[in-house]
Amino acid sequence: MQAAKVQAERQERAATKGSSMSPAMLTLVLILIPTITGVAGQLLLKVGMSQLGALELSMAALPGLVTRIVLSPYIIIGLAIYFGGVFFWLLALNRADLSYVYPFASLSYVLITVASWLLLHEAVPPLRWAGLLVICVGVILVARS
Numbered sequence: 001m002q003a004a005k006v007q008a009e010r011q012e013r014a015a016t017k018g019s020s021m022s023p024a025m026l027t028l029v030l031i032l033i034p035t036i037t038g039v040a041g042q043l044l045l046k047v048g049m050s051q052l053g054a055l056e057l058s059m060a061a062l063p064g065l066v067t068r069i070v071l072s073p074y075i076i077i078g079l080a081i082y083f084g085g086v087f088f089w090l091l092a093l094n095r096a097d098l099s100y101v102y103p104f105a106s107l108s109y110v111l112i113t114v115a116s117w118l119l120l121h122e123a124v125p126p127l128r129w130a131g132l133l134v135i136c137v138g139v140i141l142v143a144r145s
Helices: 002-015 023-051 062-070 073-095 098-119 126-143
Strands: none
Touching: 023 073, 023 098, 062 073, 073 098, 098 126
């Protein structure tokens, strides 16, 4: 068991060699990058879909609908940003336990709501703000563990 711990510490030092960041800080950065890119991607997807206007959902309209969606610049860029964050998510998963990393993904709920309220002028009721506060408390508890 002790040998495995020593090996893990060596790998940790090697992974952060040349970086002025502590291993824990680097892990947090690797977690936050996909969270932020996910939020940016979702905002662009929302703008792109809103620009399409009312959509008819039928088998006859499906080919045209798919074409409009895949040709939307906002949707293309939103998907690229969203999936670009996956690379950093994989790096975070390599460095920390899934049970530590995954709860940070819930920060996207908080950031999406704040960004939607500020940028898209969406109404956010008080009960939703309370729920977001509970999420933040949970993330803080996980981060301290």
